Amino acid sequence: MNLVLIFRLADEWFGLKVDDIQEIVEAPELNYVPRAPESILGAMNFHGNVVPVLDLACYLGLGNQAYGERAVVLPIGQTVLAFGVTAIDRIVPFDSEMMLPCQQEEQKELHIGMLYNHEGQMVNMLDLPSLLGSLETI
Amino acid sequence: MRVEIAYKFIMGFIIVVGSIVVLDLVVPLLGVPEQMQQLVSLGGAILVGLILGSLFSKAFTGNIKVITGAAERISHGDLSQPIRLKASSFPDEMSDLAESLNKVNGNLRELVGKVRDASVRVSDSAQGLSATSEEMTASSHELSNTVEQISRGAEVQAETVEKASRLIKEFAINTELVASSSKKVSDAVNVTVQTAQGGGEKARHTMDRMMQLLQDVERSGEQVVNFGDQLGRIGKIVEVINGIAQKTNLLALNATIEAARAGEYGRGFAVVAEEIRKLADSTTGSADEITNLIAKVQDEGQNVEVSLRNNIAEMDEGRKALELTNQAFEEIIDTAVNTQVKSSSIAELSKKQIEGADKMVQAIENISQVVSDNAAATEEGSAATEELSAAMGEMAHSAQELASYAEALAENVKEFQFGGEEAS
Numbered sequence: 001m002n003l004v005l006i007f008r009l010a011d012e013w014f015g016l017k018v019d020d021i022q023e024i025v026e027a028p029e030l031n032y033v034p035r036a037p038e039s040i041l042g043a044m045n046f047h048g049n050v051v052p053v054l055d056l057a058c059y060l061g062l063g064n065q066a067y068g069e070r071a072v073v074l075p076i077g078q079t080v081l082a083f084g085v086t087a088i089d090r091i092v093p094f095d096s097e098m099m100l101p102c103q104q105e106e107q108k109e110l111h112i113g114m115l116y117n118h119e120g121q122m123v124n125m126l127d128l129p130s131l132l133g134s135l136e137t138i
Numbered sequence: 139m140r141v142e143i144a145y146k147f148i149m150g151f152i153i154v155v156g157s158i159v160v161l162d163l164v165v166p167l168l169g170v171p172e173q174m175q176q177l178v179s180l181g182g183a184i185l186v187g188l189i190l191g192s193l194f195s196k197a198f199t200g201n202i203k204v205i206t207g208a209a210e211r212i213s214h215g216d217l218s219q220p221i222r223l224k225a226s227s228f229p230d231e232m233s234d235l236a237e238s239l240n241k242v243n244g245n246l247r248e249l250v251g252k253v254r255d256a257s258v259r260v261s262d263s264a265q266g267l268s269a270t271s272e273e274m275t276a277s278s279h280e281l282s283n284t285v286e287q288i289s290r291g292a293e294v295q296a297e298t299v300e301k302a303s304r305l306i307k308e309f310a311i312n313t314e315l316v317a318s319s320s321k322k323v324s325d326a327v328n329v330t331v332q333t334a335q336g337g338g339e340k341a342r343h344t345m346d347r348m349m350q351l352l353q354d355v356e357r358s359g360e361q362v363v364n365f366g367d368q369l370g371r372i373g374k375i376v377e378v379i380n381g382i383a384q385k386t387n388l389l390a391l392n393a394t395i396e397a398a399r400a401g402e403y404g405r406g407f408a409v410v411a412e413e414i415r416k417l418a419d420s421t422t423g424s425a426d427e428i429t430n431l432i433a434k435v436q437d438e439g440q441n442v443e444v445s446l447r448n449n450i451a452e453m454d455e456g457r458k459a460l461e462l463t464n465q466a467f468e469e470i471i472d473t474a475v476n477t478q479v480k481s482s483s484i485a486e487l488s489k490k491q492i493e494g495a496d497k498m499v500q501a502i503e504n505i506s507q508v509v510s511d512n513a514a515a516t517e518e519g520s521a522a523t524e525e526l527s528a529a530m531g532e533m534a535h536s537a538q539e540l541a542s543y544a545e546a547l548a549e550n551v552k553e554f555q556f557g558g559e560e561a562s
Contacts, residue, residue: 003398005391018398024391026384090415091394 002094004116006123008087009057010066015116015123017094022076024088027069028053041084046073049080054135056083060110079132092118099125141228143198150190158183200224201232208239215553217247250554257547264541271534278527285520292513299509303502310495317488323481331474338467345460352453359446366439369432376428383421390415 003018023046030042030053039059043052051073057066068086100115102124111134113127141149161179170178201223208221220243221236223229393411397404 003394005395018395021395023395024388026388088388088391091391 004094006089007085010062013123015125022073025071053082053084154187157186216555254551257544261544268537275530282523289516296509299506313491320481320484327474327478334470341464373432380425383418386418
């Protein structure tokens with residue numbers, strides 16, 4: 001059974017598969033990272049690992065003041081990264097029949113793979129490989 | 139030598155008889171013939187008789203003529219000349235008559251002169267009297283006018299005095315009204331003093347109660363503030379609960395993620411995690427409700443506090459107003475006491491005024507009596523003056539008559555002539 005975490009960036013609803021999430025952290029203590037890009041909020045101590053926190057809303061161009069003291073930590077191993085988001089909504093079961101293809105170029109730039117219709121609420125499903133690939137270039 | 143006429147006749151007769159005798163004796167001696175002797179003697183005698191007779195009668199008739207002329211003159215009023223008979227060595231009764239006539243003439247002249255003087259004087263006096271009586275008539279007319287004016291003045295005076303009397307009576311009545319009113323005022327002031335004292339007492343009582351109420355309200359305000367503080371504390375607790383619920387929610391999410399990672403083994407755990415999440419959600423909802431309620435209660439509390447403050451301010455105002463009221467009552471009492479004193483003195487004064495007014499009424503009645511007496515006396519005086527005026531008119535008339543009488547008399551007397559003495 002697949003689960004999706006629904007969270008908010010500024011005024012947009014985004015979704016991420018629970019399989020791609022290590023943990024959700026509340027108000028982490030952020031340490032200043034020197035010479036980091038504007039979208040890096042800082043680094044946090046996650047169970048002994050130093051994990052950089054990316055201001056996802058800022059990175060996706062949705063606004064500078066949208067960080068809501070919540071961080072979604074990606075699984076440690078392949079990447080060491082956490083997304084600072086505006087708010088965590090909930091975890092819902094994933095119904096693949098309610099997935100809608102996304103064809104607009106604009107949404108591609110936002111690293112949105114598909115649109116998920118959750119009980120009438122349109123959720124942008126993050127295309128994590130694309131996003132991480134774009135992050136490699138930073 | 140005085141010889142009476144009778145004797146003169148006798149003497150003439152004697153002389154004629156004597157001459158006859160003498161002639162009888164003389165003639166023969168003269169050589170007259172005898173036959174002629176008697177004739178000559180008779181002729182001589184007749185001649186003597188004729189001579190004597192003519193002499194005598196001439197003298198007699200001359201005297202009579204003189205006397206007759208004088209009497210005629212006198213009868214015509216000519217008293218200027220006395221009677222002068224021819225000087226005679228033998229005056230007779232004719233001289234006496236002339237003398238008597240002269241006396242009559244003199245007496246008449248004297249009498250006429252006196253009458254003339256008297257008539258002149260009477261005329262003068264009558265004219266003077268007439269003038270005086272005219273003046274007096276004029277004066278009496280003036281007097282009459284003056285008396286009429288006085289009479290009119292007396293009537294006006296009487297009316298004025300009557301009016302004054304009426305006014306003073308009205309004044310006396312008004313003064314009595316003032317006295318009774320001031321008595322009523324005094325009574326009313328007594329009632330006012332009592333009422334004001336009662337009012338002051340009540341105001342003080344109310345003020346005491348108001349102070350108590352004010353203290354109660356202040357205490358209530360403090361209680362409301364304490365209540366607000368406690369509500370704030372509850373709010374903080376609710377915030378803590380809210381934080382715990384969010385953390386629980388997050389934990390539930392992470393538990394769900396862990397359960398999903400555990401696959402089939404984590405399914406039961408996922409259900410528990412879901413239940414925990416739901417509990418956290420409902421906890422958050424309840425905490426939000428509590429927060430809302432607290433906010434509402436705090437708003438209400440603030441409103442209560444504001445209205446309590448307003449109440450306190452209003453009660454303070456009320457207290458001040460009550461103090462002013464109390465003060466006003468005290469002032470009312472003072473004023474009322476003063477008014478009482480003044481009204482009693484007004485009552486006394488108006489009593490005295492009533493006495494004075496009674497005396498004035500009495501005096502005015504006396505004056506009225508005197509004025510009516512004066513009016514009556516003036517009317518009598520007017521009547522008397524009119525009578526006097528009439529009498530003066532009569533008197534003037536009489537004086538004029540007298541003057542005309544005197545003039546007539548003078549006219550009558552003027553017929554008498556005095557000769558050279560007429561000028562006097």
